[in-house]
Amino acid sequence: MESEFIALDKAGEEAEWLHDFLKDVPCWDKPVRSVMIHYGNQSALRRTQSSMYNGKSRHIRRRHKTVRQLITTGIISIDYIKSNDNITDPLTKGLPKDQMFCLSRRMGLKPKV
Secondary structure: OHHHHHHHHHHHHHHHHHHHHHHHOOOOOOOOOOEEEEEOOHHHHHHHHOOOOOOOOHHHHHHHHHHHHHHHOOOEEEEEOOHHHOOOHHHHOOOOHHHHHHHHHHHOOOOOO
16 A cells, blocks of 8 residues: 555656646646546555544655645545556556456557457
8 A cells, every 4th residue: 555655646746747837838727627646546545535644654644645735735636446447457467368458458459460
């Protein structure tokens, strides 16, 4: 869960940069909407919804605070995505052949002939 939370914090930093950049673009619609992050780890997602972090690691506590701040200010919003719907799963873990084939097709990859 900690590594997932670190990844979420890094994605939040990038989303904050993008949000600030779009605010400075003159022809972009204002106010800038929040950046939606689709997330597949339920325990880390529940942790972001909690206002307190009771873990022992200081670096994770700081990241929790940063993510909570990005959510409350409306810079990011987080949505849970099921593993069957997560097309990036083949890039991060080993999957059964049929699921790999299905998700690869959804990525737009063509099967080897």
